Amino acid sequence: MEYIDYYKVLGLDKNASAEDIRKAYRKLARKLHPDLNPNDKEAHKKFQQVNEANEVLSDPEKRKKYDQYGKDWQHADQFEKMRQQQGRHQSTNRGETFSGDFGGDDFSDFFSSLFGGGGGSRARSRESKFRGQDFQAELYLSLRDAYTTHQKTITINGKNIRLTIPAGVENGQKIKLKGQGGAGVNGGPNGDLYITFQINDDAHFKRAGNDLYSTAEIDLYTAVLGGEATVDTFNGKVKLKLAPGTQNGTKVRLKGKGFPVYKQEGQFGDLYITYQVKIPVHLSEKEKQLFTELSKLK
Amino acid sequence: MQEENLIPANEFCLHHNIEVSFINSLQDYGLIEFTIIDDNPFIAASQLTELEKLLRLRYDLDINLEGIDVIIDLLKRLESMQEEMAILKNRLRLYETNE
Numbered sequence: 001m002e003y004i005d006y007y008k009v010l011g012l013d014k015n016a017s018a019e020d021i022r023k024a025y026r027k028l029a030r031k032l033h034p035d036l037n038p039n040d041k042e043a044h045k046k047f048q049q050v051n052e053a054n055e056v057l058s059d060p061e062k063r064k065k066y067d068q069y070g071k072d073w074q075h076a077d078q079f080e081k082m083r084q085q086q087g088r089h090q091s092t093n094r095g096e097t098f099s100g101d102f103g104g105d106d107f108s109d110f111f112s113s114l115f116g117g118g119g120g121s122r123a124r125s126r127e128s129k130f131r132g133q134d135f136q137a138e139l140y141l142s143l144r145d146a147y148t149t150h151q152k153t154i155t156i157n158g159k160n161i162r163l164t165i166p167a168g169v170e171n172g173q174k175i176k177l178k179g180q181g182g183a184g185v186n187g188g189p190n191g192d193l194y195i196t197f198q199i200n201d202d203a204h205f206k207r208a209g210n211d212l213y214s215t216a217e218i219d220l221y222t223a224v225l226g227g228e229a230t231v232d233t234f235n236g237k238v239k240l241k242l243a244p245g246t247q248n249g250t251k252v253r254l255k256g257k258g259f260p261v262y263k264q265e266g267q268f269g270d271l272y273i274t275y276q277v278k279i280p281v282h283l284s285e286k287e288k289q290l291f292t293e294l295s296k297l298k
Numbered sequence: 299m300q301e302e303n304l305i306p307a308n309e310f311c312l313h314h315n316i317e318v319s320f321i322n323s324l325q326d327y328g329l330i331e332f333t334i335i336d337d338n339p340f341i342a343a344s345q346l347t348e349l350e351k352l353l354r355l356r357y358d359l360d361i362n363l364e365g366i367d368v369i370i371d372l373l374k375r376l377e378s379m380q381e382e383m384a385i386l387k388n389r390l391r392l393y394e395t396n397e
Binding site: 026029030033035036038039134170171172189192201206207208209213 | 343346347351354355358359360369373376377380384387388389391392
C-alpha cells in the first residue's frame with residue numbers, strides 16, 4: 001500500500017491553514033470534477049485523490065492523526081485503541097466534500113487503513129437519500145462476439161448480472177442498464193450501470209460502421225484466366241466468380257455479408273473483399289520456359 | 299408516460315433540501331422539462347441523473363445559472379466530439395496493420 005502525501009495532492013505544505021486547504025481544494029475540485037470531465041478516467045482518479053485529501057486535511061482530528069501517523073499508518077489501529085481507552089470521541093464533522101458518484105471505490109486503501117471504511121458521509125444528505133450510485137464498467141469483446149446477439153454474465157461489485165449483448169455493438173459504445181447500479185437509499189431508486197464495449201481487432205476482418213473489409217489471395221492463373229475463389233465471411237465461406245483479367249487490388253462488394261446493424265434484426269452491412277494476386281515464386285525450369293514463351297508472344 | 303416514472307418536483311426539492319425556485323429556473327433556462335399534471339410540476343425519472351448533475355454544479359461548485367447553462371452546452375459539444383473521435387478512431391483502425 002502506497003503512502004499518499006495529501007498535502008502534495010492539494011499542492012500545499014504542512015503548515016497550510018484551514019483556509020488554504022479549503023481554497024486549494026475548491027480550486028482543484030472545480031478543475032477535476034467528473035461532471036466537467038466526462039469520460040476522463042485520469043481526471044476522475046485525481047478528483048478522488050483530491051476529495052480524499054480534503055476529507056482528511058479539513059477535519060482537524062483526522063489531520064492530526066494523519067500528521068502523526070500518516071507515514072507509519074500501520075500503527076493507526078494502535079493509536080485508535082489508545083484513543084478509545086482515553087474515552088475521546090471522534091469528530092463527526094467531516095467537513096466539506098463534493099457529492100455524487102463517479103464510479104465505485106472513492107477512497108484509497110491507504111485512507112481506509114488509516115481511518116477505516118470509506119468516506120461514507122461524503123455525499124450531502126440531499127444526495128444520499130435519493131438515488132443509488134451509477135456504476136461504470138468496461139466489457140471486452142472480440143469482433144466475432146459482437147457479430148451475434150449473445151448473453152453474458154458479468155460481476156459488478158460482487159453481484160452477477162446477466163445481460164444480452166445485441167449484435168452489432170460498436171467499439172466504444174456505451175449502454176445503460178437501468179437500476180443495476182448501487183442501491184437507492186431510503187427507498188430511492190437504484191443507480192444505473194453503464195457498460196462501455198471495447199471490441200478487439202480481428203486478424204482477418206476490419207470493421208467500419210456496419211461494413212467489413214477483408215482481403216483474399218488469388219493465384220495468377222485465376223486472375224488471368226478467370227475462375228472461382230472461396231472467401232471467408234462471418235457466416236461461412238462464399239464462392240466468388242472472377243472475370244478473366246482480374247487486376248490486383250480489385251475490390252468487390254458482397255451485399256449483406258457485413259456486420260449486423262445494431263438493434264435492426266435481419267439488416268446487415270456489406271463485406272468488401274480486395275483481391276491480392278499471388279505472383280508465383282520458385283518457378284520450375286518448365287514454368288520459366290513457358291513464361292518466357294508467353295512474354296515473347298507480346 | 300407512466301405516472302410511476304414521474305417524481306413530484308416539490309418532493310425532489312425536499313429530498314435534496316433545495317428551493318423549488320431553483321428547479322423552476324432550470325426549466326426557464328431550458329435545462330430540464332417539467333410534466334404538469336393537475337397544475338403540479340413533475341420530473342421524469344429519466345431526467346434525474348442530469349438534474350442531480352445540475353445540482354452538483356450549482357451547490358458543490360458554486361456555479362451560477364448562466365455558468366451552468368454555458369457549461370452544459372460546452373459539455374454537449376465535448377461529448378459529441380468525443381463520440382466523433384471514437385468513430386474516427388474506429389475508421390482509422392481500417393488502415394492500421396494488425397501487428
